[in-house]
Each structure stands twice: as C-alpha cells, then as structure tokens.
C-alpha cells in the first residue's frame with residue numbers, strides 16, 4: 001500500500017457514513033466498511049452500494065466481494081463518467097497527481113480528470129489532489145515553475161485542494177500571486193528558493209516579494225486543533241504564507257482600542273511588508289497561530305497569536321489580538337498554551353509579554369499558564385515573564 005492511501009485511510013477512520021464510488025476497491029475500503037465507517041447510506045446515488053470497476057487486494061478482499069449485494073461492479077466507462085460522478089451528494093474525489101506547476105496546472109493520469117470534473121459538479125463536492133513533493137529519489141521537485149500545455153490534464157480553474165507532505169492549500173478562487181506563494185509553501189523546502197526565483201523570472205510574482213523564513217519552514221500540522229465556540233467551529237492552526245491577506249484584514253478589523261492594546265500605540269495601516277513577517281515564518285524561531293472560522297481556503301482570521309524568539313535570552317515574546325466578537329471565549333487561552341508547548345519543545349526557556357498595566361485581559365491571559373509569572377513595571381508598560389522550568 002502506498003503512503004498516500006495509507007494516510008488517507010488513517011485520516012478517514014473516525015468518519016461516519018462515507019460512500020464509495022471508485023475505480024478500484026481495495027483492502028482499505030473493505031476495512032473501513034467492516035468498521036462501519038463506510039455505509040453508502042447517504043451517497044445520493046447508488047445508495048447502499050460500493051461502486052467500482054475493479055478490485056485489487058488480498059484473498060480476504062475477494063471473499064468479501066464474492067456475492068456481496070453491497071458491492072456493484074460496472075465497466076469503467078460508467079464509473080469514470082463525470083456525469084455519473086457528479087450525481088453523488090458531496091462527492092469528494094481523491095487522486096494522486098504526477099506534477100503540478102506554480103499556477104495550479106496539473107499533470108495526472110487521464111481517469112483522474114474525470115473524477116476532478118465530476119466532483120466539482122456534484123452538489124457540495126470538492127476535489128483533492130495528493131502530490132509527492134519530490135521525485136522518488138528526491139532529486140527533482142514535483143512542483144515545477146510552469147507546465148507546458150501538452151502535459152496539462154487538469155486546467156487550473158478546476159483544481160481545489162492540493163496536499164503534499166508539507167501541507168495543504170486550496171487553490172480555488174485564488175489570484176495568481178496567491179497560488180504561486182501557496183504552491184511554494186507546500187513544495188519541498190530544498191526547492192522553494194529556486195521555485196521562488198523562477199516565479200519572479202517568469203513574472204508570476206512581483207519582484208518586491210520575499211520568501212523570508214518560509215524558505216525553510218515545515219508546517220507543523222500537529223499544532224492544528226478545532227474548538228467549538230458558541231456552536232461555531234474555530235480552527236486554531238499555524239499561519240501559512242498564503243494567509244498574509246487574511247491576517248492583514250484581521251488587523252484592519254480590530255477596533256481602535258484593541259489596536260492600541262496590541263501595539264501599545266495608535267496605528268492605522270498594516271502594510272504587507274509588516275504583515276509578511278507573521279505569515280512567512282520558519283515555525284521555530286517565529287511561530288504565528290491563527291484562529292480561523294469558515295471553509296478551508298476561504299476562512300476568516302478571528303485571532304492572531306504571535307511568538308518570536310529573542311535569541312539573546314532564549315525567551316520568546318508573545319502577543320495576541322482577538323476580534324471583539326470572539327473575545328472572552330477562551331481562544332487566546334488555548335493559543336498561549338499551544339505557543340508555550342511549541343516553544344518549550346523547541347528548547348526555548350520561557351515566554352515574555354509586554355502590555356499596559358490596565359490590560360487586565362492580557363495579564364489574566366498570561367496567568368492562565370501553569371508557570372510562575374513575574375511582572376515588572378518600567379514606568380510605562382508591564383513585562384510579564386515565565387520560565388517553563390518554574391511551575392506555579
């Protein structure tokens with residue numbers, strides 16, 4: 001079993017009522033069926049049936065398939081027909097792509113195209129392309145600057161989600177520059193610098209853009225977490241280079257008092273050159289966490305938690321801003337805890353924050369950490385510090 005399908009099966013284990021319409025049935029599908037994850041109850045089409053055109057797997061699989069009324073085999077001109085695929089309810093197609101370019105064009109085997117198109121037309125459907133970031137020997141990148149027309153199987157407008165070992169990105173509805181930055185951020189770190197230079201040479205992105213620390217960053221997926229705030233799902237996750245505009249919007253949406261509390265001075269503009277430092281990060285020296293609501297790829301940032309290493313003292317400075325409508329709901333508390341855990345794992349000694357003496361919310365937030373907190377007033381602001389080896 002290859003790594004992509006193994007990872008997919010693992011990720012699907014805790015789902016319910018999945019349905020299958022696939023070229024192949026495999027042992028993995030049989031296992032998910034026997035665990036009750038696949039029921040085919042809600043497919044909206046061919047309900048109650050696994051539909052496929054072939055099977056590849058163990059002897060157990062063939063016994064499972066033998067005379068099984070829950071499995072229907074059809075020739076591939078039926079299974080792969082985009083019109084048939086699109087009749088399913090919330091069809092999600094998953095295919096492995098060979099290569100992709102920075103603009104989102106895809107080279108993939110022909111049958112995958114039918115699934116991508118079918119899923120796109122299904123009500124609530126989406127397509128996911130999985131891509132190994134490099135060739136098998138690791139010598140070349142599977143994300144390339146630009147694919148020639150002859151190789152393109154899926155045009156860029158049809159592509160939604162792309163996942164590599166380095167992260168996921170939703171290309172749908174994104175501008176050219178956003179696609180380029182997004183694709184580079186999920187490329188193998190060894191190739192990012194060259195891709196970035198090529199993108200500039202090709203005129204895909206402006207000459208003023210920089211990659212900053214994101215050149216080396218490996219997105220720490222384990223820091224992702226979803227919490228429910230008053231019935232709404234809020235995802236806390238590390239920031240990615242493609243989040244730049246969303247972070248900018250978050251700052252512009254803060255009210256005046258909160259801007260003052262966060263930056264300790266008045267501020268009316270948040271240019272990209274400044275915001276960049278929060279999204280183009282290496283996740284070790286600099287880590288930004290975002291709280292995001294809404295659909296993946298279109299989400300709105302409702303909170304930003306930043307953590308920056310101060311090399312001289314090996315302490316990390318933290319700063320937060322939470323949108324007014326989301327304050328007092330435990331979002332920053334969760335974020336500071338995660339930032340502290342990540343900093344500690346990276347060998348940082350402790351955290352430090354600067355605020356005004358009147359900022360009770362920030363002071364209380366810092367004190368929610370399970371460490372001893374020292375505060376010092378310098379006549380203007382208060383510094384709060386804690387060390388990870390001093391438990392409260």
Ligand SMILES: CC(C)(COP(=O)(O)OP(=O)(O)OC[C@H]1O[C@@H](n2cnc3c(N)ncnc32)[C@H](O)[C@@H]1OP(=O)(O)O)[C@@H](O)C(=O)NCCC(=O)NCCS
Nearest residue numbers: 258261319320321322327328329330331332333361364365
């Ligand atoms: C400070 C701030 C980040 C807190 O975020 P939040 O998500 O609202 O905080 P949480 O809901 O996680 O609450 C954290 C703690 O602060 C307390 N708190 C929250 N808002 C408070 C308020 N207005 N007054 C007093 N305490 C408050 C909470 O009760 C909680 O403490 P507890 O667990 O002991 O009860 C948020 O108010 C904010 O963005 N303020 C504007 C920007 C700012 O001041 N940044 C800090 C300087 S870097």
